[in-house]
Amino acid sequence: MREIFVAGSGTVPVSNKHPLGSGRVLARQAGLAAMRDAGCTYKDIDALYAGTVMPTSPAAVLVGKEFGLTGIPVVQVSNASASGLAAAHEALNAMEAGTADVVLLIGYDVPTNTDNPIAAQGYLPPVALFAMWAQRRMHDIGTKPEHFAMIAAKNWNYARDIPFAARRPDHEVTVEEVLASKEIAPPMTAMMITPWVYGAAAVVLATREGLKRLKNARWPMARIASSEFQTEIYGDRHIIEGAIVGPPEISKTTVAAALDKAGVGPKDVDIVQVHDGFAVEELVYCELFGFTQPGETEALLEKGAFGPGSRAKFGLPEVSTDGGLIARGHPAGPTGVFQLIETNRRFRNFDDKVGICHLLGAGSTCITQILTRTDS
Amino acid sequence: MESQLNHEKKCLMGSRDPQTGEMYFPPRPLTIDGSLRETEPCELPTEGTLYSWTILGGKAHFGQIELPGGVMIQCPLAPGEHAIDTPYVLEITGEGDTDWRFRRA
Numbered sequence: 392m393r394e395i396f397v398a399g400s401g402t403v404p405v406s407n408k409h410p411l412g413s414g415r416v417l418a419r420q421a422g423l424a425a426m427r428d429a430g431c432t433y434k435d436i437d438a439l440y441a442g443t444v445m446p447t448s449p450a451a452v453l454v455g456k457e458f459g460l461t462g463i464p465v466v467q468v469s470n471a472s473a474s475g476l477a478a479a480h481e482a483l484n485a486m487e488a489g490t491a492d493v494v495l496l497i498g499y500d501v502p503t504n505t506d507n508p509i510a511a512q513g514y515l516p517p518v519a520l521f522a523m524w525a526q527r528r529m530h531d532i533g534t535k536p537e538h539f540a541m542i543a544a545k546n547w548n549y550a551r552d553i554p555f556a557a558r559r560p561d562h563e564v565t566v567e568e569v570l571a572s573k574e575i576a577p578p579m580t581a582m583m584i585t586p587w588v589y590g591a592a593a594v595v596l597a598t599r600e601g602l603k604r605l606k607n608a609r610w611p612m613a614r615i616a617s618s619e620f621q622t623e624i625y626g627d628r629h630i631i632e633g634a635i636v637g638p639p640e641i642s643k644t645t646v647a648a649a650l651d652k653a654g655v656g657p658k659d660v661d662i663v664q665v666h667d668g669f670a671v672e673e674l675v676y677c678e679l680f681g682f683t684q685p686g687e688t689e690a691l692l693e694k695g696a697f698g699p700g701s702r703a704k705f706g707l708p709e710v711s712t713d714g715g716l717i718a719r720g721h722p723a724g725p726t727g728v729f730q731l732i733e734t735n736r737r738f739r740n741f742d743d744k745v746g747i748c749h750l751l752g753a754g755s756t757c758i759t760q761i762l763t764r765t766d767s
Numbered sequence: 768m769e770s771q772l773n774h775e776k777k778c779l780m781g782s783r784d785p786q787t788g789e790m791y792f793p794p795r796p797l798t799i800d801g802s803l804r805e806t807e808p809c810e811l812p813t814e815g816t817l818y819s820w821t822i823l824g825g826k827a828h829f830g831q832i833e834l835p836g837g838v839m840i841q842c843p844l845a846p847g848e849h850a851i852d853t854p855y856v857l858e859i860t861g862e863g864d865t866d867w868r869f870r871r872a
Contacts, residue, residue, distance in 0.1 A: 515841055519829045522821035530819075530851045576821040625799040628818065628839040630831070632793055 395486050396765065397613040398605050399429025399595040400732040405557040405720035409589045414449040414501035417591040419457040421725075422497050425593035426458075430607030433458035437491035437601075439465045442478030444723035445502035454497060472666065473752030474498065475592075475727025480618045480758055482596055492601030498725030499591035518584055521669035522576035524639075528671065529578065536578040538689045539670040540569035543583040543717055545698045546667060550714025553733075557588045557720030583670040583717065590722035592729045613735040613746070613762040617652035621645045623755045637755025642666075643679035645757040646749060653761035657681035660708045661743035664730035666751045667715040673697075676749065682707050708747075712737055726750060731762070738764040770864040777859060778813050779867070781838060782806035792838045811838060813857040814872065820849040830855070832869050845870035 401424025403409075403417045418441075426432060436458075441451035451467035466485075470477035475498035482494045528534045547564040550556035564582075572582040595605065596615075602608045621644060623629075623637035630637075650656055657680060667673040677697060678685050688696075695701065697710040713719045713733040716726065730748035737743045744764040751757050771793050773780050782794035785807050791799065792811060798804045815834040822828050828844040832855050845858055845868055854872035 515829060516823060519821050519823045519827075520841075522823075523819035523829065523831055526821055527819040527851065574825070576823045579821075627837065628831075628833060630839050630841050631791060631795070631799075 393487055394599045394765070395483055395615050396597055396599070396602065397594050397615065397731050397735045397762070398597040398602060398608050399425045399431075400593065400735060401425035401428055402555045402592045402729070402732065403590055404555045405588050405590040405722050407557070407586065407588045409501050411501065411505070412503045414499055414591070415454055415457055417501055417589070418449070418454040418497050418499040421499065421591035421593040422454070422458060422495055425495065425595050428607060429595035429597070429605045431493065431595065431605050433461060433495075435493055435604045436463060436495045437493050438463050438482070438485060439495045439497065440478045440482040441465070441467050442469070442474035442476070442498040442724045442727060443467065443500055444469055444471060444474050444508070445500045446508055447502040447504055447506070448500045448724065454499065470756055470758070471752035471754055472668070472721065472723060472726060473750040473756050473758045474724045476730070476748060476750045476758040476760060477620070477727070477752070477756070479596075479615070479727060479731065479760060480620050483615060483618050486596065486598055492598045493604055494596040495593060496596055496728060497591065497593040498728035500723040500725065501589040501591070518576045518579055518669065521671050522579045524675065525578050525671040528675070532686050532689070534674070534689055536570060537566055538674065538692050539578060539583050540566040540580075541692045542667070542670040542673045542697075543569045546711045546715045546717040547582065549712050550718035553713045553719055555590075556714045556718055557586055558714065558718040579669060579671070585668045585716040585721040588720040588722045590720065590725050592725040592732060594728055594731050611738050611764050611766045613731070613738050614765045615760050616654070616763045617649045617761045618758070619645050619649035619652060620756065620758050621648070637751075639675050639679055641755060641757040642676050642749065642751065645759045646680045646747065649747070649759040649761050653763065655745055655761065655763070658706070659745045660747055661702055662712055662734065662737050662746045663708045663710045664712070664733055664746065664748045665710055665715065666749055667711050667717050668721060670717065673710060673715070677710065680747070727758070731760070734762045738762070772859070772864050772867050773810065774859065774862070776810055777857075779811040779840070779857060781809050781811045783809040790836050790838050792840055812836065815840070815855055815869070817849060817851055817853055817855050819851060820844060830869060840869075843868040847871055
């Protein structure tokens with residue numbers, strides 16, 4: 392198996408202020424920043440992989456032209472919210488197959504109009520679905536709105552240190568503040584929900600051989616140890632159409648398979664970038680990933696689990712360390728790329744060694760990548 | 768798309784795996800196990816229990832209704848107080864194919 396590393400990264404701010412139609416510009420800025428960070432030019436790139444969702448975001452082949460006309464393959468991948476990790480998954484397959492040693496991976500989404508492709512498909516609004524997850528959990532487990540607010544406040548506060556985050560509060564966000572924000576669909580309030588934003592992010596992926604082309608490659612680096620891609624399997628109480636992400640169990644099987652392929656287990660995981668589009672998701676997924684048992688998570692949240700210091704205090708990973716979809720934002724195509732970037736940042740700046748990147752795509756798909764820190 | 772609502776029989780239409788008896792909603796031409804067996808149309812029960820619910824924007828009521836036989840339906844609810852695990856019934860609200868919702872029994 393070839394070793395594949397996240398060797399450089401570049402971002403533009405996640406924001407709802409980017410002008411419609413500015414996708415090529417933002418993708419170019421993120422891609423340029425990533426190549427400069429890695430110390431290479433577009434001549435060093437063997438293939439461009441792009442994750443994008445919005446139908447009117449620019450085509451990847453046009454984004455590629457922004458960097459040069461060098462004849463390399465340009466592959467566009469769209470898999471709803473999971474598009475960034477889906478593009479990474481396909482890039483990894485190509486690199487594993489030996490067809491590329493240095494890949495530019497870009498996620499971007501800035502459409503030319505404000506149409507919402509999910510709403511256009513007639514689906515139940517995502518917030519309503521996840522509010523129903525929350526209502527059922529409150530009925531079955533006794534979860535309180537405060538527990539969802541604890542997750543949201545944690546993620547908002549993580550984003551205070553992330554320069555490109557969409558939501559960067561100038562104060563410590565409290566549980567009370569989250570609960571007092573506008574009610575959208577009980578028990579979900581506005582601060583528990585990912586905002587509608589645009590953006591772009593890029594990384595340079597390289598094999599060990601490819602690193603020789605990158606002048607700025609520096610250790611430690613995140614190695615992508617495994618990538619797992621699953622779609623839903625029919626089960627009890629299955630909602631075939633209308634569900635945004637399918638049954639929660641898809642996350643359990645996908646993450647378990649990814650951990651197994653990487654040769655690690657839940658107890659080895661230091662950090663998790665999770666699909667926290669809605670606060671209830673993070674709570675449910677932490678149990679499905681094997682970190683906690685159903686019913687014990689709420690009490691652990693009350694003590695500060697999954698936030699700063701969680702590993703030392705509870706033996707549990709920190710989750711959504713850049714603010715996640717709730718606070719860093721979920722600009723669709725770039726989200727998975729932001730997760731890879733955040734994992735690399737944590738490996739370089741903290742004592743973290745194993746990370747999970749996890750996203751779901753409407754329809755339903757689940758993609759998970761396990762990253763491990765490599766020091767040389 | 769084939770209508771999901773049978774006005775004459777005042778019920779929702781699903782499909783059934785002729786081999787296992789498993790029912791699906793919305794109706795689908797083939798079973799879910801990948802064997803490519805064709806399904807047959809079936810009338811769905813008009814009463815079930817509320818699995819979960821929410822109210823979007825203070826006015827749009829949504830719910831998940833679990834019908835006998837294991838079918839789960841995600842749909843609008845009639846306005847009112849909602850309670851998980853209580854009985855709900857199909858309510859036809861007009862002449863159109865989408866003029867239906869569930870209400871508390």
